[in-house]
Amino acid sequence: MNLADHLPALQVALPLLTAPLVILLRNGFLAWLAALVASGISFGLAILLTQAVLGPGVPEYAVGGWQPPFGISLNVDGLSALMLLLVTGASTLGLAGGRLSLRRDIDNRRAPMFYGAWLIALAGLCGIAVAGDAFNVFVFMEISSLATYILIAAGRDRRALSAVFKYLIIGTIGATFYLIGVGFIYMMTGTLNFADMALRLGDVIETRPIIIAAGFITIGLALKAAVFPLHIWLPRAYTYAPNAVTVFIAACSTKVAIYVLLRFNYGVFHGNLLGHSDLFSVFIVPLALSGILLASAIAIYQGNIKKLLAFSSVAQIGYIALAAGLATQAGLMAAQLHMFNHALAKGTLFLCVVAFVLTTRSANIAKLAGIGRRMPWTMGAFVIAGLSLIGVPGTAGFISKWYLVVAVMGVPGWGIPLVMAIVISSLMAVVYLWKFVETAYYGTPPDGDVSAMEVPLPLRLLIWSAALANIYFGLSPGLPIALAESGTGTLLGGLL
Amino acid sequence: MKLLGLFNYWVFAVLLMIGLYALISKKNLVKKIMALAIFQSAVFLFFITMSRVDGGTAPIIQAGVPDQIFSNPLPQVLILTAIVVGISTTALGLAIVVRLYEEYGTVEDDEILAMDRES
Structure with missing residues (x-):
């Protein structure tokens, strides 16, 4: 050995x-x-x-x-x-x-x-x-x-x-x-x-x-x-x-x-x-759906950026659970890919929050007003990761959303309503992220100070490499797809 | 008779539910930790009961004793590990309760919640 x-x-x-x-x-x-x-x-x-x-x-x-x-x-x-x-x-x-x-x-x-x-x-x-x-x-x-x-x-x-x-x-x-x-x-x-x-x-x-x-x-x-x-x-x-x-x-x-x-x-x-898979689906899919819709809606009303992202995580867990609950090969692929891509996007977003709190000492959205103009680099990375979370083409989030939509379309009779739920939830993600982005770029800082106050260069580089990873895995998703295919093969054994 | 034969499993179920009920209904954080301990103990009992074989002894091979019957030692080993996990959880939980008391001056869940809402 x-x-x-x-x-x-x-x-x-x-x-x-x-x-x-x-x-x-x-x-x-x-x-x-x-x-x-x-x-x-x-x-x-x-x-x-x-x-x-x-x-x-x-x-x-x-x-x-x-x-x-x-x-x-x-x-x-x-x-x-x-x-x-x-x-x-x-x-x-x-x-x-x-x-x-x-x-x-x-x-x-x-x-x-x-x-x-x-x-x-x-x-x-x-x-x-x-x-x-x-x-x-x-x-x-x-x-x-x-x-x-x-x-x-x-x-x-x-x-x-x-x-x-x-x-x-x-x-x-x-x-x-x-x-x-x-x-x-x-x-x-x-x-x-x-x-x-x-x-x-x-x-x-x-x-x-x-x-x-x-x-x-x-x-x-x-x-x-x-x-x-x-x-x-x-x-x-x-x-x-x-x-x-x-x-x-x-x-x-x-x-x-x-x-x-x-x-x-x-x-x-x-x-x-x-019939285990059917039971599992009947149990997990309604929960996942209500999570996707309700948690996204709750996220819109949060005044703290960390809490907003946390509720968004609950919704994203809903996507993963929904995909896993479909009990199909496509669903399992989507679940695994979404685990990977959501971790990438959420990790980057929370890393940006680290930077925001480091300079402003607050995670309150109102107090972060104008931060986009004061910390343009970090905010740029936040926007990229946010787009990945929403699932905009060209980012990692798009790949898993695509697989997810393909997987739910394969559900007989329920394809269209499930896709609708995913689209509505994605739109809500646009709303809650836009709420922060709007305040960050167009809001007035609470003390009226608009001077630049970026975090040190190494942290900025790290944030940007994480953000660019979101784009990289959006353009060449070979690695997660290969791993997910291999994982699906083991999970389903010789069944499919 | 069948009912009595399953006595340990009944105790398991009852203890489990007492623990779970207390976890949900009690407001005092120390009582919650106690409930957690009861809840976990019920599971220990379940594993130990499962490992028992009628007439079985400790699994030690003795010279000159043919056809020994052993209780299954594996669940017991598992539960030794699970007890360690349980103790650590209880200890950590109590440590958090102490810190909570230092910060809030109370160990009542609803009072802490009320103070959280204010801030």
Whole structure:
């Protein structure tokens, strides 16, 4: 075995083992640098894994040499690689762009602890993406969630604490529901390994515990993924978290829950439970639709740019859930692509918010009036990412919206109404983003000062490279499409 | 008899619902954390019950004892991990409650909500 074979394990072990070392550093800057380097190397590992997935494939990794289904296995397929790219990319972006903002939010004394928690969250999220069995997914989910609560609670605003308490309660209920579901499946099949589970479920098909398990797992993960109306924890948690943390968690934490949902519902249940896909669709599609429409409408009335973007995230989760709920090949493709593209757009948008708050010290839209003229570079990037969020041709968002529309058109009888809902929601996205853009370009600054006040050049460059990535993946979407195709293939197995 | 045979599962369901009900209805944050602990304990009970085999002992191979019956050790190991997760969650939750008390001067959910609305 050479080093390349150990990549799936390294992906988790590297941030996990760096975390305690970071805590030992007694200096905020050094801790930040170490965390950034670890996160950057993780991103590099994710790129190597992606290349391997698209090329020769990544062999199943048996932890400690114990062969699955008895040992713990780590599996990396197209979908996992997509998630790994998202998670490590978002973490690196948040850390690199958040230095100045985090220095203001976190005391120097506590900074090493904070960056340690960040790396543990990263390790947990990577772990979910590579884990090949249901129980390890639970453990990694809790590792990442606990660390995420700490990151959010580090916010300066005291409302961060009440927000994070709510998130802790709801997140734990979600994880516990998931654990109950896994318990029922283990009871009937005697295995926790995803691949083995899918094989053995055939023998106990249509028994009541399995159906109950499917229910518990779906609801638990929908809570974690903030599928409307289970999203109540999300807007406040995103709003009051430190800005750099919002870049990280908004881009990937809910999507990882959807990833597990896809794994279970398609990888495990889809081929085994008669009518499961129909039930899943009937459950998830109405929720997704109401999320798409209502959350977009609520976003229009928000006075805080972070809260506005958070409600927009709930709506975007709705798109992903809608696409996943269609239970077709095209739908799964659209869901995965939208996960990738939404993370790209939302990451960039929140990074711009980091820059805005850095100079104005407020995320209130009224106080940000005139910011477009004072910070033209950052605002330009915001507009590009906003266009990607809306789904304007030439940006990444267009690709996934296109796939989504094609997928819903394939639904017999419901194609046109579903497309209408997507179009209406996209128009609402235009409205809520325009509301901010209009204030930013044409509003008068509260104190009448219109002098330029851009953020430092490195941060501006980072924001622009993130914004240009939105255009790059809009013009040449080869990579996410290849990964999504590979992921769809594994999820649906030999079914299609 | 069948009802009694499923006694542990009934306890699991009842505890689970007590925990969930208290989580939703109680306003006091410490009580919410207690409810969370009950909720999680119910799941631990569920896993442990599932692993039990009638007449089974601890899975240690003893020399000279043929046809030993073991309880399934795997769920117990899983629950050891889940207990650690549960403890961490409770500890973190209580730490947040302490911080909330420092900032707001109360641990009542509705009072904190009212103060949040004002600001």
